[in-house]
Amino acid sequence: MDNNGISDLYASIFSGTTGLIALVFYILVAVGLWKVFTKAGYPGILAIIPIVNLVFLVKIAGMSGWFALLYLIPIVNLVLAIIVAFKLGARFDKGGVFSFFLLVLFPYIGYLILGFGDSRYSKA
Template identity: 75%
Template sequence: MDSNGISDLYASIFSGTSGLIVLAFYILVVIGLWKVFTKAGYPGILALVPFVNVIFLVKIAGMSGWLALLYLIPIVGFIFGIFVAIRMGERFGKGGLFSFFLLFVFPYIGYLILGFGESRYRQV
């Protein structure tokens, strides 16, 4: 595939309906994260900045914000994402199954449940 074909592929992926769907999911995650950050005592506006929100998710999970750099390492980032989701669920009183499926696999649903639900943030 030549470079023009690749740019056409990217243009078709990130335009039209698929671009709107990605934007809708991003907005859902930001709304949920805003409420989660507020419950945890952080300013909700931090949810709008893409890498900053990951740093504060790691902090809410009870770890150092510097560990968010582990997301940049391919396989380690995937495993660390699962670990952060489970630790974050524990902080809000949720079990491992909820944390894995609704905070790691389907975060646009899980963060809305944590943010708008009755669960409370507990600092351990």
Template identity: 65%
Template sequence: MNDITDQAQLTTLFQSYGVFGIVWYLVIAIALWRIFSKAGYPGILAIIPIVNVFVLVKVAGYSAWMTLLYLVPIANLIFSIFVAIRLGQRFGKGGAFSFFLLWLFSVIGYLILGFGGARYSPRR
């Protein structure tokens, strides 16, 4: 990185990833907006970066305080699987759907839940 053109090329690379990141976040926010609306929460909360995780945990049926488990290194992976499975149960989906499409490929799963025919059923 001795040349100024090398630095300019690196900046251009980061700008293209930035646009991709914004588009990715907008798709997730749109999907979560629909999920929150189906669950009876205001959809606008899907746009706010950290608040959307709190609301997603509440939609799954856990206390919002449980969101703090995302800060613990190994517990966050285990808890995210639990949230995905419980979210799938709330929308009437099975364990395989929840694990693969709500945990591994969450954007696809959120879009299916939000725009599909799945209905939210609160804790029984």
């Protein structure tokens, strides 16, 4: 197999099905975030704007929106994502296990549970 054949193989693997699956997961997270933003008193439409949703997610977690810039730094973004997940879970009266597994590892499930569940947002 020559280089052209390998690139065609990669193009076929990462184009159709994988792109569709990624789109489905993005839509699930956006729908969950829409409801989370609404519960926190922010317009839900902000959930579908890629960088803006991080700024407001950090704000909902009780931190300054400027911390969202730390998502641009490798390794630091992983640590920040965990911190934001734990603080966000605490704002919705969820424990650390929920925050780690459903907001860090499986956010497409966790945000739907926060948004459509019976948990309430508290600013304190």
